[in-house]
Amino acid sequence: MLTVRNLRKYFRFKRGLLSTVQYIRAVDDVSFSVDRGVTLGVVGESGSGKTTLGLTVLRLLEPTSGEIVFNGVDVAKLSKKGLKSFRRSTGIVFQDPYSSLNPRMRVKEILERPLKIHGIGSGEASLDSVSGVLEDVGLGEEHLMRYPHELSGGQQQRVAIARAIILKPQLVVLDEPTSSLDVSVQAQILNLLLDLQYRYVLTYIFITHDLLTARHVSDVIMVMYLGKVVELSRAHELFLNPRHPYTATLLSSIPLPDPKLKTRKRMEVVGEPPSLLNLPKGCRFHQRCPYATDKCRLEEPGFTRVGDDHLVACHYAHELSFEGFTLW
Amino acid sequence: MPEKILEVQNLKVCYETGRGCVKAVDDVSLTIFEGEAFCLVGETGCGKSTLALSIPRLLPPNSRVLDGRILFKGKDLLRVDDSELQRIRGKEMAIVFQNPMTSLNPAYRVGYQVAEVPVTHLGMSWDKALTSAVNQLSKVGIPDAGIRARDYPHVYSGGMKQRSMIAMMTTCKPSLLIADEPTTALDVTIQAQILKLLHSLRVEYGLTLLLITHNFGIVAEVCDRVGVMYSGKIVEVGEVTEIFDNPLHPYTRGLIECVASRRGSKARLNQIPGSLPNPLNLPSGCRFHPRCPYTTYLCMKEEPTMTEATSNHSVACHNYKAVG
Numbered sequence: 001m002l003t004v005r006n007l008r009k010y011f012r013f014k015r016g017l018l019s020t021v022q023y024i025r026a027v028d029d030v031s032f033s034v035d036r037g038v039t040l041g042v043v044g045e046s047g048s049g050k051t052t053l054g055l056t057v058l059r060l061l062e063p064t065s066g067e068i069v070f071n072g073v074d075v076a077k078l079s080k081k082g083l084k085s086f087r088r089s090t091g092i093v094f095q096d097p098y099s100s101l102n103p104r105m106r107v108k109e110i111l112e113r114p115l116k117i118h119g120i121g122s123g124e125a126s127l128d129s130v131s132g133v134l135e136d137v138g139l140g141e142e143h144l145m146r147y148p149h150e151l152s153g154g155q156q157q158r159v160a161i162a163r164a165i166i167l168k169p170q171l172v173v174l175d176e177p178t179s180s181l182d183v184s185v186q187a188q189i190l191n192l193l194l195d196l197q198y199r200y201v202l203t204y205i206f207i208t209h210d211l212l213t214a215r216h217v218s219d220v221i222m223v224m225y226l227g228k229v230v231e232l233s234r235a236h237e238l239f240l241n242p243r244h245p246y247t248a249t250l251l252s253s254i255p256l257p258d259p260k261l262k263t264r265k266r267m268e269v270v271g272e273p274p275s276l277l278n279l280p281k282g283c284r285f286h287q288r289c290p291y292a293t294d295k296c297r298l299e300e301p302g303f304t305r306v307g308d309d310h311l312v313a314c315h316y317a318h319e320l321s322f323e324g325f326t327l328w
Numbered sequence: 329m330p331e332k333i334l335e336v337q338n339l340k341v342c343y344e345t346g347r348g349c350v351k352a353v354d355d356v357s358l359t360i361f362e363g364e365a366f367c368l369v370g371e372t373g374c375g376k377s378t379l380a381l382s383i384p385r386l387l388p389p390n391s392r393v394l395d396g397r398i399l400f401k402g403k404d405l406l407r408v409d410d411s412e413l414q415r416i417r418g419k420e421m422a423i424v425f426q427n428p429m430t431s432l433n434p435a436y437r438v439g440y441q442v443a444e445v446p447v448t449h450l451g452m453s454w455d456k457a458l459t460s461a462v463n464q465l466s467k468v469g470i471p472d473a474g475i476r477a478r479d480y481p482h483v484y485s486g487g488m489k490q491r492s493m494i495a496m497m498t499t500c501k502p503s504l505l506i507a508d509e510p511t512t513a514l515d516v517t518i519q520a521q522i523l524k525l526l527h528s529l530r531v532e533y534g535l536t537l538l539l540i541t542h543n544f545g546i547v548a549e550v551c552d553r554v555g556v557m558y559s560g561k562i563v564e565v566g567e568v569t570e571i572f573d574n575p576l577h578p579y580t581r582g583l584i585e586c587v588a589s590r591r592g593s594k595a596r597l598n599q600i601p602g603s604l605p606n607p608l609n610l611p612s613g614c615r616f617h618p619r620c621p622y623t624t625y626l627c628m629k630e631e632p633t634m635t636e637a638t639s640n641h642s643v644a645c646h647n648y649k650a651v652g
Contacts (some may be wrong), residue, residue, distance in 0.1 A: 045515035103633070152603045182371040183542060184600040187586035191596050209516065212545075217594065253520035255545030257587050259568045262549055268524075270518045271471075272485050 001203060002057070003033040009049075009056045009065035010167070026052040028227040030066075034220070039204040041235065043211055043217030043250070047276060048224040050207045054173040057205065058090050059078065059083060070171070088118050091164030095176035097156035100150040102161045106122045107134075107159055108144045114167050125192060129166060136199075137162045137192060152189045154185035158192065165196060178213060191215060206309065211254050215239055223247050226273060226284045233310040243312040245289045264326035283315070291320060332399075333504055333536050334383070339396030341375075341382050350607045352378040352391075354560040357634075361483050362503070365530065365537040367547045367568075369583075370557035373604055376540045379557070380508050383538075384417050400504070401455035417435040419449040422497035426509035432481040439465070439477025442496045450502050460499065468495040468525055487518035494525060501533050508540045523550060548572060552642075556580045557616040560606055562634070568643035576643040576652045578620045614646065622647045 007029040014020070027049045034040045042050045055061045057068055059075055068075040075086055093102040101110055111130045115121055121129060131141060148156055157177060163316040164172055174193065179184040194217065196202060208214050214221055214235070221238045223231040223246065231244040242248045249269040262302070271288050274280055280287055286296040295315050304317040341353040353375040360366045368376040381387050383398055398405040400421065407415070425431045433441060442647055443457035445590060452460070458477075466473035468491040472535060481489060497505060507526065511519040524547065530537055539550055547554055547568065554571045556564040556579065564577040575581040585598040602619040605611055611618050617627040624647060632644045637652070645651065 014473065154603055156532055182604070183544075183583055184371060184586055185603060187597040187599040188601075193596060193598065211516070216597070219594075249517060253516040255519070255523070255543060255549040257544040257548050257572070257584065259548045259572055266520070268520070272487055272518060 001034060001036045002069060003067075003069040003130050005031050007031070007053070007056060007068065008064040009052050009061060010064045019084075022277060023033070023225050025279070026038070026276065027056060030224075030227075030229050032172075032222055032229070034203055034205065034230060035143075036203055037197070038219045039206050039217050041214035041221040042205060042224060043209065043221060044224035045209060045250075045273065047226065049227040050209075050224050051175055052176050053224070054092070054205055058092060058171075058173055060092070066265060066310045077124045088091045088167050089170045091167070091169040091172040093157070093160050093164050093177045094232060095179050097153060097180070099159045100160055101156060103148055103267065106145050107151075110148075110159060112161055118167060122186060126243075130147055133162045133166045136165070136196065138188075145166070147323075148171040150198050152185075153181055154188060155262060157181060157185075157189055161192065161196070165200065165202070168200065171203045171205070173207070175207045176209070177206075179208070179210070186213075193217065211250060213236055221251045223250065223260070226276060226279060226285045228284055228313065229311075230285065230313050231311065237307065237310055241307075241310075242322070243306050243310070243317050243320065244285075245291055245313050246323075247318065247324070249288075252325065261326070264325065267322060283313075291316060330361040330363055333362045334358075335385070335397075335399040336536070337397040337399070339379070339382065339398065340394040341378050341387065341391055341419070342390065342394055342603070343378075344390045345389075345608075347608055349392075351560055352607070353382065356396075356557075356560075356562050358555060358562060358565070360490070360504075360538060362536055363534055365539060365550055367551035367554045368538070368540045368557060369448055369542065369544065369547050371542060371583075371604060372557075373607065375560040376557050377451050377508055379590045380423070380506050380538065380540050383506060384421055384423055385413060386423070394462045410629060418445055418497075418502070419500045420498075421504045421506070422502040423506040423508065424490070424493050424497055424510045426512050427487060428493050428513065429481075431493050432489055434481055436480075437478055438481055438484065438492050438588060441481075442477070442492060442499060445496055446497045461495075464495040464499050465492060467531075468492070468498075468643060469521070472491040472493070479548075486514050487521065490514060490522055491525065494522075494529070496527055498533065498535070502535060504538065505529075506538045506540075509542070510539070512541075512543075526550070537543075544584060556583070559610065560607070561615065561644065563616070563645070564641075564643045565634075566643075570638070570641045574652055576637055576641065576648040577616075577645045578622050578647075578651050579616050581651060582619075614644075622650055 007027055007030045010023040010025050012021060012023055015022060044050045056063050063076050078086055108130060109303055112126055131297045140156055178189050206217050218235040221235045225246050229249045236278055248267050252266040269288050282298045283296040283301050286292040301313045301315045303311045303313050306312055306317050336358040339353055339356045340422050342351045393406060437462045439458055442461035445456045446452040462473045462477050462594050465477055468490055470476050470488060511522050522551045551568050554568050555562050558579050575584055582600040600619055605615055613629050614627040617623045626646050632646045633642045634642045634644045636642050
């Protein structure tokens with residue numbers, strides 16, 4: 001349904017007296033495709049470009065280059081008018097529900113807005129779909145006339161989800177939808193998202209830094225590091241058999257809620273990610289990678305296929321096995 | 329039996345708000361033994377940070393301690409005078425906060441800020457203190473510490489700032505380190521590095537750790553004993569394996585079950601219905617009863633008190649036998 005090819009998003013900025021133009025390569029040559037009804041989990045640390053990717057796929061940011069093919073149409077080339085119909089079949093939910101809802105609008109107005117913009121229904125009919133979608137997300141008529149600040153964080157996120165799905169979109173980008181919520185509320189929202197996906201056959205791009213959440217909701221997971229995809233695989237397979245050293249260290253870093261695993265032998269990673277302005281040559285992970293060789297320092301790795309639907313951007317994808325470590 | 333290093337007895341803390349006095353910590357008692365790592369875990373607004381801040385008396389001005397005692401090595405911190413308190417803070421007891429960006433002073437070099445601690449508390453000369461600051465910084469894993477000590481905090485990454493906070497807080501080898509969500513603002517790989525650092529410092533200095541977190545993964549990884557807080561109360565205290573294998577409070581059980589775990593994917597998570605109670609309008613009886621699957625008439629009427637279920641496991645629930 002959605003195929004992204006060689007997508008790049010560079011941010012240009014000037015610095016210093018001589019105004020040398022520099023580029024931040026936030027998303028650099030990313031390709032993937034998602035089928036209908038599937039969840040693609042995008043994981044990575046801050047600065048890996050996962051949010052930029054989500055925004056660019058919906059063309060909320062203009063891509064620098066690349067193709068975004070949605071139902072056979074290249075969204076990157078759409079005119080303003082074409083974009084409007086694309087917008088109708090997509091939705092987005094952001095991390096912080098409070099700042100993504102207009103504080104001066106009531107819940108009813110927030111939810112009617114997309115209907116108005118797309119000229120769907122009016123009066124009674126639009127009120128029906130608003131009530132319907134509110135019920136879908138587990139809220140009731142009593143919330144219709146409330147302002148966002150009168151709702152709890154979990155309820156605000158439910159409104160944001162309702163707004164994203166009211167037009168019955170096919171693709172929804174969820175950008176850290178549970179990160180700012182409390183644990184007990186996170187579970188409620190994750191369950192809700194899974195229910196909605198099942199009921200409306202939604203396709204999700206689920207962006208998160210929490211690997212356990214990603215594993216829970218995703219069918220396919222894409223691991224990003226400094227703007228690049230380093231590994232792409234079915235969720236189950238990725239956790240069972242990670243092949244990129246970065247994925248392995250990420251898994252190994254998760255604090256697991258089981259005291260018996262406290263002493264597991266982990267794979268540790270040294271140092272911190274380099275600045276996006278000053279990316280290393282060759283593989284972007286080589287400075288922190290315990291297996292790096294001269295080849296990694298010079299040559300940027302392409303993708304190696306290590307199994308069905310399992311791609312790894314590492315020169316040694318076939319050789320490395322991380323035996324001796326209990327990763328997670 | 330190891331010595332008690334910190335004993336909180338019947339502590340009550342409230343915040344003055346426009347709409348009345350909100351009790352953030354309500355009659356909490358807690359004992360921490362020397363050398364152990366104790367975790368306080370709970371959701372937003374449960375009072376875990378307020379409890380932690382009240383120990384070194386760092387609560388904001390709109391708060392009031394209504395009642396209770398905080399015995400640190402036998403001294404009641406709520407009643408010691410300011411000069412005594414100054415001596416204890418930073419030297420015998422130290423605190424690391426969630427947000428390292430706001431804990432460091434942006435106007436001073438990092439090395440200077442670390443050196444200030446031994447100058448103040450040990451009467452060290454500035455020359456010596458600056459050298460020891462560099463050592464301390466390299467010990468917590470700041471690369472090229474000699475050069476980086478002359479940097480200002482804004483050029484440091486989040487992980488490095490938290491490392492330098494830890495360096496600062498451990499120069500005087502305190503016996504108690506309070507860490508309030510020390511890794512929440514950091515990425516997972518950096519979080520793992522910081523947790524490892526805390527562990528190695530604990531082993532080296534024999535320090536006692538009071539860690540505040542909302543992450544059950546960190547609890548399992550770091551702690552020896554755990555206290556679970558809900559709505560201003562401690563509802564369960566026990567050894568970490570006990571809490572995970574045999575949670576007795578329905579809230580603890582719910583929290584552990586609703587964390588997306590290593591188990592299969594796309595299954596529904598167990599969820600705790602409802603949301604946290606409004607502190608201005610607390611439910612009657614047990615504060616958890618509107619969300620609890622085990623509620624009985626007694627729970628609505630009477631607040632449960634802490635009961636010892638086994639020698640190292642206490643719980644405040646009327647029906648804990650049915651839960652466990």
